[in-house]
Amino acid sequence: MATDEAANMTNETNLTNLANKQNMTDKADTANEADLTDKATRENMADEPNKGNEESEQGSPSLLRAVIEEAGYEAGHPIVRNIVLDVRSGERVGLIGPNGAGKSTLMKGLLGQLPHWRAQVYWRGEEEGNAGEGLHSAIAYIPEQPIVYERLTLWEHLVLAAASAGLSEDELNERADKLLRRFRLSGFRHHYPVKFSKGMQQKTMLIVAFLLKPDLYLVDEPFIGLDPGAVLELIDALEEERSRGAAVLMTTHVLDSAERMCDRFVLVSDGGAAASGTLEEIAKQAGFGPDARLFDCFHRLASREDEVEA
Amino acid sequence: MTPSDSAANRPVPSRSVGSFTPSRLFAARAAAFWTTIWKCWRIVLDWTVCLYIVLPGAFIAVGIYRDFMREPPPGLAEFPLYPILLALALPQLAGKYRTFAESGDGLFLHRNPQWRRRFAKMGFAYGGAARLLVTSIAVMTLSPVLLPVFGLSAGSLGALVVYYTAAGLFWSMLRDRVALSWKGWRRWAATLPAGAAFVLGVPALAERGAASPGAAFLSGAAFLAAALVLLLWRMRKKGTLLHEITVENESYASLVSWVLMDTMEKKPLPRQRKPILFARSQPLLPHRDNVADRLADSWMKSVLRRPDLVKQLFYTLGVGAAALALPPIPFAVIVWLGLPFLVVATLRRYWTQWLSEPYLTLFVWSDQAEAEASRKATAWLAMPLVLLWALLIGVRIGLAFGGIAWIAVAAVPAAGYYWLRAANDILISFAASRRKKE
Numbered sequence: 001m002a003t004d005e006a007a008n009m010t011n012e013t014n015l016t017n018l019a020n021k022q023n024m025t026d027k028a029d030t031a032n033e034a035d036l037t038d039k040a041t042r043e044n045m046a047d048e049p050n051k052g053n054e055e056s057e058q059g060s061p062s063l064l065r066a067v068i069e070e071a072g073y074e075a076g077h078p079i080v081r082n083i084v085l086d087v088r089s090g091e092r093v094g095l096i097g098p099n100g101a102g103k104s105t106l107m108k109g110l111l112g113q114l115p116h117w118r119a120q121v122y123w124r125g126e127e128e129g130n131a132g133e134g135l136h137s138a139i140a141y142i143p144e145q146p147i148v149y150e151r152l153t154l155w156e157h158l159v160l161a162a163a164s165a166g167l168s169e170d171e172l173n174e175r176a177d178k179l180l181r182r183f184r185l186s187g188f189r190h191h192y193p194v195k196f197s198k199g200m201q202q203k204t205m206l207i208v209a210f211l212l213k214p215d216l217y218l219v220d221e222p223f224i225g226l227d228p229g230a231v232l233e234l235i236d237a238l239e240e241e242r243s244r245g246a247a248v249l250m251t252t253h254v255l256d257s258a259e260r261m262c263d264r265f266v267l268v269s270d271g272g273a274a275a276s277g278t279l280e281e282i283a284k285q286a287g288f289g290p291d292a293r294l295f296d297c298f299h300r301l302a303s304r305e306d307e308v309e310a
Numbered sequence: 311m312t313p314s315d316s317a318a319n320r321p322v323p324s325r326s327v328g329s330f331t332p333s334r335l336f337a338a339r340a341a342a343f344w345t346t347i348w349k350c351w352r353i354v355l356d357w358t359v360c361l362y363i364v365l366p367g368a369f370i371a372v373g374i375y376r377d378f379m380r381e382p383p384p385g386l387a388e389f390p391l392y393p394i395l396l397a398l399a400l401p402q403l404a405g406k407y408r409t410f411a412e413s414g415d416g417l418f419l420h421r422n423p424q425w426r427r428r429f430a431k432m433g434f435a436y437g438g439a440a441r442l443l444v445t446s447i448a449v450m451t452l453s454p455v456l457l458p459v460f461g462l463s464a465g466s467l468g469a470l471v472v473y474y475t476a477a478g479l480f481w482s483m484l485r486d487r488v489a490l491s492w493k494g495w496r497r498w499a500a501t502l503p504a505g506a507a508f509v510l511g512v513p514a515l516a517e518r519g520a521a522s523p524g525a526a527f528l529s530g531a532a533f534l535a536a537a538l539v540l541l542l543w544r545m546r547k548k549g550t551l552l553h554e555i556t557v558e559n560e561s562y563a564s565l566v567s568w569v570l571m572d573t574m575e576k577k578p579l580p581r582q583r584k585p586i587l588f589a590r591s592q593p594l595l596p597h598r599d600n601v602a603d604r605l606a607d608s609w610m611k612s613v614l615r616r617p618d619l620v621k622q623l624f625y626t627l628g629v630g631a632a633a634l635a636l637p638p639i640p641f642a643v644i645v646w647l648g649l650p651f652l653v654v655a656t657l658r659r660y661w662t663q664w665l666s667e668p669y670l671t672l673f674v675w676s677d678q679a680e681a682e683a684s685r686k687a688t689a690w691l692a693m694p695l696v697l698l699w700a701l702l703i704g705v706r707i708g709l710a711f712g713g714i715a716w717i718a719v720a721a722v723p724a725a726g727y728y729w730l731r732a733a734n735d736i737l738i739s740f741a742a743s744r745r746k747k748e
Binding site for chain 2 (some may be wrong): 015141147148149151152153155156157159160161162163164165166168169179190191192194195208
């Protein structure tokens with residue numbers, strides 16, 4: 001209990017610091033009042049005073065919460081700044097935005113792969129440093145470009161993944177057989193994935209991720225390279241995982257699928273959050289009615305961003 | 311007619327673009343390639359290495375060669391000529407038909423038939439010139455033996471150079487054709503018997519040619535004609551760009567893989583869709599649910615499936631065996647005590663490199679599992695080499711002292727087993743302490 005309180009206090013301090021910095025920036029740069037990125041970020045930050053371990057309106061606890069001050073590949077050149085991400089158990093959050101907006105950078109940051117990353121990340125209410133290895137072992141990452149090792153067969157890729165997750169041989173056999181059948185790769189289990197087509201390699205990455213049954217999936221452009229059958233299987237598999245309680249944070253350009261799959265969205269534009277919320281909330285922010293399509297909202301918000309920049 | 315129409319209707323230059331001709335471009339690329347290779351080797355061949363290792367080594371080698379040629383071993387005249395001619399044939403198996411193609415050629419150059427044909431001819435000429443140079447050097451090196459001891463004439467040597475060059479050229483074109491026609495086991499099924507026939511047949515024909523230079527020239531001309539027929543087929547063949555790029559990548563990798571083994575961005579990819587070793591993904595080590603065993607097993611299979619790494623292990627085995635066979639037994643034993651450290655250090659470098667592979671970094675591995683896996687895996691892979699060396703030492707001791715000393719054949723490998731484990735533990739502890747300091 002005392003530990004929780006201490007963690008909350010630490011979290012509050014971190015957020016207060018961030019908010020103070022934000023206020024100072026605001027005072028110094030009132031010309032940027034119209035900047036939707038900062039506005040949305042401030043709204044996000046102001047709306048979420050309980051840091052890492054608050055509960056959502058639906059009552060589900062926050063699984064991952066990241067308060068990102070700035071992130072990038074070079075000091076002084078942030079690609080992403082002032083974004084708050086909140087993913088709850090069983091929820092699917094879509095990170096959408098134009099090319100080069102910083103979506104993939106955000107993913108890399110969450111995976112600890114960025115050299116410059118100023119953020120507080122909370123995993124099940126605990127700050128990342130305190131979560132130990134729990135965070136990384138509970139996340140499965142499906143990259144946009146499939147990552148395979150050239151001298152291992154598909155089955156051996158699965159054996160390694162299973163070893164990292166501590167799966168027994170029986171669990172591996174049962175889960176892997178099911179997934180290989182589902183993604184129609186049963187006949188290729190002893191082939192080198194490096195010799196597969198892009199779509200088959202993408203399926204390999206999906207199988208590896210689903211095999212681990214993580215709490216959170218970080219999925220970067222999941223539909224690229226997949227045939228329509230595989231897209232449907234992916235959607236079904238993610239739905240099954242959602243019913244298990246797993247959350248998904250995905251970046252995508254395929255807005256129709258995102259609209260069908262995701263519960264909430266964060267529109268990233270020019271490295272910041274231009275809008276966030278459910279489709280209804282996004283539509284409101286874009287000035288549309290509740291029946292608006294995500295594509296139209298995206299288009300309008302992105303255009304507005306361009307106008308502000310101009 | 312708009313400017314773009316006129317541009318579209320402009321004929322594609324057939325022989326040159328501006329002042330650039332296919333032959334100039336080919337020459338520029340060949341020069342750039344060898345400059346790059348030289349720069350890579352300069353990484354290891356700095357002045358200290360040249361001064362303290364290369365120059366003394368060359369000096370000693372030249373001295374040994376001079377002594378050998380001045381006073382050939384007495385019985386060499388009775389030695390058959392065939393093995394020497396076989397040794398001359400073996401280098402001809404190396405080298406491929408190259409065109410120095412680049413992936414960007416797909417945009418324009420490779421779509422122009424005349425440029426493509428010209429590049430094909432240049433590749434043929436380049437291969438011929440390279441083989442002529444290598445064969446001439448080899449024959450000249452052996453000439454002090456071939457001329458006086460075996461009684462060959464200067465004309466015969468000239469004929470041998472032409473013959474081997476033509477035979478090598480034919481072999482490279484034949485291999486190229488096989489590679490373009492088949493993949494996987496079919497390619498191997500075609501290449502292996504053809505290679506065996508080449509290695510055995512070419513020296514047999516050369517033996518006849520050594521007696522009669524005319525016959526050697528004639529055989530060389532026949533090989534050249536056959537190579538030209540294959541070149542004509544190759545020039546008519548379309549869709550060869552990907553194959554040519556693969557050949558270029560492999561040539562580059564084979565020349566610098568040793569120097570850049572830890573830094574090469576493009577590692578050689580497997581040629582087959584399925585592995586030849588452990589084709590059913592079966593484990594090398596029996597394991598069920600142990601993380602370290604699974605990691606160790608995956609790494610060992612990865613190493614054994616990489617021909618470049620296996621080749622290096624074989625080289626290490628050969629050089630180690632030579633270092634144990636040549637010096638007096640006490641020195642050989644000292645060398646033998648050091649060799650496990652060398653092998654384990656090499657394998658540990660492979661291990662570290664493997665663990666940093668992007669796929670491996672997707673997962674979290676505990677320090678304990680990593681340490682246990684590396685301990686097991688390096689010991690298992692080093693074991694055959696260390697035991698073979700130990701066996702060699704044991705046999706030398708047995709031969710030198712006889713009788714009860716033959717027990718060394720069993721005792722030294724047994725000691726080798728424990729010595730390897732100790733060497734492995736020492737190096738792992740050393741690496742762990744270094745990591746802690748960092």
